[in-house]
Amino acid sequence: MSVTAAELLEMPALGLRLVTGDPAATIRWAHAVELLDPAPWLAGGELVLTTGLRLPRSAEGQRLYVDRLADARITGIGFGVGLGHDRIPPALVRQCTVRGLLLVEVPLPTPFLAISEAVADALAQQASAAVRRTLEHQQTLARAALNAGVAGIVRSLARALDAEVVVTDAHHQLLAAAPGDGADLLTRATTELGAEARSSGPLGLSVSAGDEHLIVRSLGIGGTRQGLLAVATHHHLHHLDQLLLTHAASLLSLELERPREVVEASRGLRSAVLGVLLGGDLPAEVAHRPMRFFGFAPADRLVVVLAHPAPKEHDLGGIPYLLTVRPEGTAVVVRAEDQEAVIAALESADVTLGVSGVTTAGGLPAALRTAVQAAADARSHRRRVARFGEQRLPALLGQEAVRSAVGHLADDLLAPLADQPLLSRSLDVFLQHNGVWETASRALGVHRHTLRHRITRVAELTGLDLESAQDRAALLLALLSRKI
Structure with a gap:
């Protein structure tokens, strides 16, 4: 984390003036030091604060002073005027320009401590914001796990880390990837693991080549490997990113360890609830209530998508949905705003889709009938998708x-x-x-x-x-x- 010189220059209370250098230069810390050669005590990235009390009087000595600091990879110098020097020595200004160092004039009333505190406060705010973002990402990962399982976690992690992510099972069969199909990343990961990839115990790997970084972690609970998580980035992961990665690995491990019976029970519950709604067994004014347990809000506008014949399992990407298999086909209820994404997920060469008009929870039985009609229209016209709202007279008869x-x-x-x-x-x-x-x-x-x-x-x-x-x-x- 760092602060830009521009941020400090914009603080009126400090009264700083840019003399030379790039205001976008980043400052890792502000450190007051009056040594003639402070380089051995610097780590790089600092704004060195000095009043020039021990600065050599000769132009050559001042040039060497700047060179030593530049060689220590500092960001720049904050020169306090009014005590040892009424103005910044010209030789110092010229050499800072030559070496590309930031040079800032600090007025006499401004204590160096105020600058150090300003940098510390800005860094603390950045750290706090980073922690909040990490917590938000953790919550997003948890919601993704609940709504979309492994695939949802992978997509959320890829977005949060700006990375390519792949998850496999214990046999290195691809379970989910984002973005893309993950084939290249999986090949790189297994190649780097070598013989370790064939073991059954926990493993970990972190390798870098230029600006490319690859991290591989095993997934599972109790020492038995149930899968692999591979992450590729073009930037180093800081400690909060590593924390998020660990959180994702824990969620993925739980998902891979989750009993199949739990998954089947969840599907059965979705199907049972939708069966009741489509049967019209609940009064319209309360029909929305059981839907809240599956991510729907009472005010949501809904559509029914009917797929015929029943498609294979598809990932709906964390979108709230209810699904049941009926004689007419597989009925899926989603929010109207999500219908395009769901159609894209369900669409395949052997499936036709009928899409109802927009309705509410109480209107799902009628919406199902219109979806059935739209699906029939799609089949008769050899189309992949038909929307009931596009059929004009049939849409009127849907009422x-x-x-x-x-x-x-x-x-x-x-x-x-x-x-x-x-x-x-x-x-x-x-x-x-x-x-x-x-x-x-x-x-x-x-x-x-x-x-x-x-x-x-x-x-x-x-x-x-x-x-x-x-x-x-x-x-x-x-x-x-x-x-x-």
């Missing part, structure tokens, strides 16, 4: 009151076609193709004259005029309501 009214209309309008499946199918295709004879007949695989004959017969049975926009709309609504 219970509208669907009920249209259902009664459908019973009246379609009753004459109840025992005429061929005519019903022909009517449906005809309306879906906007009443265009050529395209509708091609879709049915019949001659357009055959289709005209069938539609004429529909008109006779129903008493409706298929040339009328209102009658066509009524029939289309009736057919859509039957599909839903």
Whole structure:
């Protein structure tokens, strides 16, 4: 940790003036010393405070004084005027400029102790902020462990350390990585471990090459290795980063040791809660209450994503969710704001997804029906994803009151076609193709004259005029309501 010269220069109480050097230069400590050669007692990075009482009077002696301090890798000199010197000696200024040292003029009323205290206070504030950030990162890691297990911890740790992170099981099979797939990092880690990688006990490794640093730790409890944690950075990890890394390793060890029965119980609980919600067994005003145990807030807007067929297990990246398998497919409830991330996680070559409109916990049963309809639409049009809100009329029919009214209309309008499946199918295709004879007949695989004959017969049975926009709309609504 360090303080920049600019931070000190901006403190009015100190009254410092920059004479030469970069104000962005960092100061590790401010140290008052009047020795002619203080270099042996310096560690580098200091702002050396002096009144020049023992400074040689000759320009050559002053040059050598600056050279000794520069060779000790200090940041700069704070020169107090008004006691031994009324102004900073020109030779000292020139040599500080030549060696690239910071040179600051300290007025007589400003005690060196005030500068040291200012640096100490700034460093303490940085340390306190770093501790707060570390605690926040620890809390984030804990939440990630609860919501997303190993994958969530890995992603959170990678962000916190600005690092590449990989976790494997005891057999070096990749469990999670961030960012990227982690293949290169895993290869580097196992190569560095060499024969140790095949052992079953705890191990640790830390190697550096240039600005690249690799840390490998074993994971597990009780001396048995259940996996490996590998971290690669382009910067050294300070002690708080090391503390965070240790915390992450502990959480990962617990995750790898967690009994499978606990994982299955969590899944079963999510499925049971969602089953109750989708069944409409809870009053709308209290339906949100059991969802709070899975990361949802009462005011959250929700969507249902229906996947068909059931996808393999996917990591939802710490996103709150409920999931259950139903005859229609796998139903997943997430917040509306998370739907794009969830769709990306579930989407695969063999899965179609139907996405409901936005709803609340009390509206999940109706939302499931709209998701089922959207999934059916996706399959019929050979699409990977279909959203119910994009279907216009079907979206309108997703509302219970509208669907009920249209259902009664459908019973009246379609009753004459109840025992005429061929005519019903022909009517449906005809309306879906906007009443265009050529395209509708091609879709049915019949001659357009055959289709005209069938539609004429529909008109006779129903008493409706298929040339009328209102009658066509009524029939289309009736057919859509039957599909839903």
